[in-house]
Structure formats: structure tokens, C-alpha cells
Amino acid sequence: MSDVRPPSAADTAIVLVNLGTPDAPTPVAVRRYLSQFLMDPRVVQIPRVMWWPLLHFVILPLRSRRVAHKYAEIWMADGSPLAVFTRRLAAAVQARLPESRVVHAMRYGQPAVDEVLAALQRDGVKRAVVLPLYPQYSTTTTASVDDAVRQSGALPAHVIREYHLDAGWLQAAADSIQAHWDANGRGDRLVFSFHGLPQRVVDNGDPYAVQCAASVAAIAGLLGLHENDYVLTFQSRFGKERWLEPATITTLESLARSGVRRVDVVCPGFAVDCLETLEEIAQTNADAFRAAGGQRFQYIPCLNDAPAHADALAVLASKALRA
Numbered sequence: 001m002s003d004v005r006p007p008s009a010a011d012t013a014i015v016l017v018n019l020g021t022p023d024a025p026t027p028v029a030v031r032r033y034l035s036q037f038l039m040d041p042r043v044v045q046i047p048r049v050m051w052w053p054l055l056h057f058v059i060l061p062l063r064s065r066r067v068a069h070k071y072a073e074i075w076m077a078d079g080s081p082l083a084v085f086t087r088r089l090a091a092a093v094q095a096r097l098p099e100s101r102v103v104h105a106m107r108y109g110q111p112a113v114d115e116v117l118a119a120l121q122r123d124g125v126k127r128a129v130v131l132p133l134y135p136q137y138s139t140t141t142t143a144s145v146d147d148a149v150r151q152s153g154a155l156p157a158h159v160i161r162e163y164h165l166d167a168g169w170l171q172a173a174a175d176s177i178q179a180h181w182d183a184n185g186r187g188d189r190l191v192f193s194f195h196g197l198p199q200r201v202v203d204n205g206d207p208y209a210v211q212c213a214a215s216v217a218a219i220a221g222l223l224g225l226h227e228n229d230y231v232l233t234f235q236s237r238f239g240k241e242r243w244l245e246p247a248t249i250t251t252l253e254s255l256a257r258s259g260v261r262r263v264d265v266v267c268p269g270f271a272v273d274c275l276e277t278l279e280e281i282a283q284t285n286a287d288a289f290r291a292a293g294g295q296r297f298q299y300i301p302c303l304n305d306a307p308a309h310a311d312a313l314a315v316l317a318s319k320a321l322r323a
């Protein structure tokens, strides 16, 4: 008899996909990771014939060593923070969805999206719900995960596009800020810092910046903040062209110079802590704020594998599973 059952939770795997990270805090591993990442045409849109030699002969030799040193400063006992927290988050979502198989994959590096999907297919899984761990949609991140899923072709897959206004995720983000304030006291200003993008990408129609602003307005609303209590900024500029503004670091310096003594910084565009939060924000930007006269810089960690985060993502994935 042919199988006419509708797809069930048992047939469908949930795949949480994050950006990826080097396997080791060494120049060789960082170079391998960055070369895959920065050769993705979704990330850098310069024609390949020009970009390949520039990347391999100029950028990677200089950057790999410098960035490996930064990774070394935040490396955890069981690996890169991005990998460690992504693994733990997938395990926490799995615990909430015992009927389904929940795994994680990385867009760059290991475990690779195509290998994870192929292994699921070999295990008899019929379909996948893919959740890119980017609340705000961007052509540079979410669409690139979509590319990798389509290119793999291993399984029919539904890719969740975005969750920047998902009620469960917004509440988890607001509650974690409030909990941090309850435990540590509140600064004079809350800085919402998001990974930046070239302005050109936004001008070409990428909805990321609008979605960042919508998430911030919604989280601020849940916290009952007034407009002058918080500011939205963009970090991690890469390359020479103009990126989204205002930049996090210059905003922090001018806040300090204008007499704001205590800031709290939170990064709701990052599902889990990583180089860009733990090193760039909590170390480099904190130092810049203090050097400009600021007194207290508090970094509010990402949601990571917090129960409320796992709850929100489990609900999001199960809705997609039933769709």
C-alpha cells in the first residue's frame, strides 16, 4: 500500500542554521573560514575576477592573523562561542520538540548545510524546516542560507524567512533586557547594536535596516521606553564603502563626550554571542566608550540558549512544521 499520510513531525527535521565560525582560533583556520564566507557572492558583490586576487593576496594574509588573535580572546573550552551556543540552542529546542528531530548547521564551515541535509535524508527524513538564526531578513545572510538549501537539493525544505516581529521572540528579547536591569541596574541610555551592511545593499532593496528598526521599536515598546532612552546603531563595518549609520563605536564615543556616563548595549540581531558581540562590543567598543569619558558600559548578552529563546524558536518552528 502506498504511503498517503500527510507529513508528520516525525518525518520532518528542524534545522537551525547559523553563519558559521572557524574550527580553531588560528590564522590557518580563520583563513579557511573567511575565504569561504567572503567568496559568497551574496556577501561581497565585486566581480570574482577582481575580488579573488584581492581577497587571497591582500585581505586574507593580513586579516587572518589579526582576527585569529581576536578569536583566541573569546574562545571557550568547547569551541568558538558561536558554535557552542548554537549547539546548545539546538539541544534546547530539541528538548521542547521531542517528536521532531532538531539539528543545527552552519552556512560557512562545519557542520555544512548540504552535509547535514544529506545525512537527514539518509536517515529517512522526508522534509526539513530550516530556521536561519537571523531575526531580520537580509540578502547577505538569510538569502544565502536559502541558496545553500536549494543547491543541496537533498530534501524538500521550507526556509523561515524572518522573525523580527515574532511575539515570542520580541518578549524574550525585552524580558532579557529587563532581567539584566533588575540584576545590575540600568544605564542612562540603551544602545541597540546590529551588524551593519553596505548602504548600497539597502539602497538595492534589502529590507534588513527597516526590520532592525521595527524590532527595536517593538522591544522598546514592550519595555515602555521613550525615544530618548535608546538608540539604534550598526557595527562591524567591513571594507571601505559606506555602511549603515550611525556606527555603534562612534555613537558610543559621542555619547560619552556629551556626558552620558552609563550605557547598556544589546545586540538583538545576533541569536547567539559571537566574535562580533563578545570581542567587538563587550571589549573593543567598551574600551572606546571609557576612553571617551564614559564610566559604566554594560553588555547585555544575546539570548543564546536561554529557556525563553528556545521556547520562542520551538513555537516558530512548529508553526512552520504544521503549515
Ligand SMILES: C=CC1=C(C)c2cc3[nH]c(cc4nc(cc5[nH]c(cc1n2)c(C)c5CCC(=O)O)C(CCC(=O)O)=C4C)c(C)c3C=C
Residues within 6 Å of the ligand: 019, 020, 021, 022, 034, 042, 043, 044, 063, 067, 080, 082, 134, 138, 140, 141, 195, 196, 197, 198, 236, 238, 269, 270, 273, 274, 275, 276
Ligand atoms: C547578524 C547578521 C549578519 C549580517 C547581516 C552580516 C553581514 C555581513 N558580514 C560581513 C563580514 C563579516 N562578518 C563577520 C562575522 C560575523 N558576521 C555575523 C553576522 C552577520 N553578518 C556574525 C554572527 C559574525 C561572527 C562570526 C563568529 O565566528 O563569531 C566577519 C568575520 C570576522 C572578521 O573578519 O571581522 C566578517 C569579515 C559582511 C561583508 C556582511 C554584509 C555584506
Ligand SMILES: [Fe+2]
Residues within 6 Å of the ligand: 069, 070, 073
Ligand atoms: Fe587583543
Ligand SMILES: [Fe+2]
Residues within 6 Å of the ligand: 195, 236
Ligand atoms: Fe558579518
